[in-house]
Amino acid sequence: MSETPPVFSEVPRVPLPRVEGAAFSGVHVPLIERYHERLPFEPGDKLVSLQEGSTPLLRAPVISEIVGATVRLKLEGANPTGSFKDRGMTCALSAAVRDGAEAVICASTGNTAASAAAYAARAGITCAVIVPEGKIAQGKMAQTLMHGARVISLAGNFDQALTLVRELTATRPIVLVNSVSDYRIEGQKTAAFEIHEALDGELQALCIPVGNAGNITSYWRGFSEMGAAPRMLGFQAEGAAPLVEGRIIENPETVASAIRIGNPVRWEDAMAAATDSRGAIRVVSDAEILTAYRLLASREGMFCEPASAASVAGLLKYGAEGAEQVVCVLTGRGLKDPETALANNDGRVIQCVAETAAIEEAVLGDP
Ligand code: F0G
Secondary structure: OOOOOOOOOOOOOOOOOOOOOOHHHOOOOOHHHHOHHHOOOOOOOOOOOOOOOOOOEEEOHHHHHHHOOEEEEEEHHHOOOOEOHHHHHHHHHHHHHHOOOOEEEEEOOOHHHHHHHHHHHHHOOEEEEEEEOOOOOHHHHHHHHHOOOEEEEEOOOHHHHHHHHHHHHHHOOOEEOOOOOHHHHHHHOHHHHHHHHHOOOOOOEEEEEOOOOHHHHHHHHHHHHOOOOOEEEEEEEHHHOHHHHOOOOOOOOOOOHHHOOOOOOOHHHHHHHHHHOOOEEEEEOHHHHHHHHHHHHHHOOOOEOHHHHHHHHHHHHHOOOOOOEEEEEEOEEHHHOHHHHHHOOOOOOOOOOOOHHHHHHHHHOOO
């Protein structure tokens, strides 16, 4: 344990003002309703929503102390299916239904699949997902199956799955809901709006994991629309870092299965986001990701999935570089990937018989 004291908030001494229609007034407004003026929908359009968006922006006192800046965590795991994908999916599915689609499909490392399956279930249309065999976290598989999607386990990786669904949707009447779709980017840009509003435009750097590179593209579009230009600092896992190495990685590998991607579809957009914002795309190792993953859970009380921890791993590795206000995007919930959590913690489970003396020893005895 370091010396950093815990930071507590206080019960307000005066009643909080209630702002009509505001997301934080206690009424949760679905994302497309909140930002309809900046999204490609018309008044009266039917929406497929699970009340996504308006996620918390949580102060991270321990990480702030380490890097010497005010660091906040954008908790995208607080979205309905536990990841940021819901922001894009409410738009993709609303558009699909509006345009008369009967089925949607995606390739996925897990979260897109879970989100597409949930929104398709809500919309009452068919969903198929193609996932790399043995490489998606259990929570995501459980969600996708529960929502009734057709799950195809591909003997291949994410990049191959994406190539195949792109081919399929070019000739068949099935709507592709990967971040190739501009609706996905449009929906996801709203996270940048929320951060911009919450910090009054004071943000200087945004740290974000990069896989297929849709999300960094979305954030940059969102900030640009607000006239803001925080540095976009994207982080890829060492074994899956095509944007850093400047070449397609044929067999990407990383413990962060969500970002195990060797040929991102938004390659040029992500590079433009980094360049235009005077940011960078950099690499973090699996060990650095797991260190940040454990630190977030054990010191900040925030359990995210390994890919999400890449944003904090990058900040810890490269520092705040003069930025005073930093946001790290935690893209998905820790519960998504119980296997990685169980394999990477210092805890232990104490077996105990149902007797008072044994319980006393188990609770109070030497650890
Ligand atoms: N973090 C998580 C938890 C993700 O699931 C993903 C991507 C990313 C970060 C990277 O975002 O692709 O926009 O650069 N997951 C996709 C999926 C690929 O299929 O769920 P990106």
